[in-house]
Amino acid sequence: MHKLGIMGGTFDPIHYGHLVAAEMARAEFNLNKVLFIPTGIPPHKDRRDISAGELRLEMVESAIQDNPAFTSSAMEIEREGPSYTVETLRLLRKNWPDYELYFITGTDALREIFSWREAEEILTMIQFIGAARPGFDASDFLLKVQKEHPEILGRIHSLEVPALAISSTDIRMRVKRGEPIRYLLPEGVRQLIQQRGLYAE
Numbered sequence: 001m002h003k004l005g006i007m008g009g010t011f012d013p014i015h016y017g018h019l020v021a022a023e024m025a026r027a028e029f030n031l032n033k034v035l036f037i038p039t040g041i042p043p044h045k046d047r048r049d050i051s052a053g054e055l056r057l058e059m060v061e062s063a064i065q066d067n068p069a070f071t072s073s074a075m076e077i078e079r080e081g082p083s084y085t086v087e088t089l090r091l092l093r094k095n096w097p098d099y100e101l102y103f104i105t106g107t108d109a110l111r112e113i114f115s116w117r118e119a120e121e122i123l124t125m126i127q128f129i130g131a132a133r134p135g136f137d138a139s140d141f142l143l144k145v146q147k148e149h150p151e152i153l154g155r156i157h158s159l160e161v162p163a164l165a166i167s168s169t170d171i172r173m174r175v176k177r178g179e180p181i182r183y184l185l186p187e188g189v190r191q192l193i194q195q196r197g198l199y200a201e
């Protein structure tokens, strides 16, 4: 069976931490492709604080263009209403029938998974890769899984990604304060941020 990595995230903006996480996951789990899916309307966030989906997708497309294993999808951005991961996964299972699905996201996001819509259903559908910042301790989350859902423990994987010391929040704050962001993200993304006047006051 082939393996498809799904990079789920807001990507506001995408940066080298995300790209390194996707590439490390691809290599470690032998993923044939990694599909970046920027969240349309995050169910758990105030949408006014988030850049337009089209802009976030444009930045993702620019960032991944030189990696033949990486591709992107506008499916969540084009879908009406909040972007529930369970709906995305159902569609992906239909569109990629010969692929085992690996959902890659930040460990901080993953530890909230029990509050996601149809969490039980999601947990039976796919494998999870939690990309962790250096020093992040996932033991409390794994203990909770072991206690409450031991059957899925084997499907939750953790990946320490030193480059995740970079964060989208920090990049937005830097732009706002007029500080440099060069080398934290691909140059094409930096230029898009500048051209579109993103994150400035």
Ligand code: NAP
Binding pocket: 007, 008, 009, 010, 011, 012, 017, 018, 021, 039, 042, 043, 044, 083, 084, 085, 086, 104, 105, 106, 107, 108, 109, 115, 116, 117, 131, 164, 166, 167, 168, 169
């Ligand atoms: P978030 O709360 O913005 O991010 C949590 C942390 O994880 C941040 O530190 C973030 O760093 C990092 N992160 C996010 N995506 C990452 C990725 N793909 N690889 C590595 N690190 C990542 O989380 P989010 O981006 O809104 O949501 C993550 C995914 O979970 C999305 O696909 C979202 O749709 C899904 N989700 C679904 C539900 C639901 O179905 N009800 C609820 C919540 C989340 P940066 O800020 O630097 O990115």
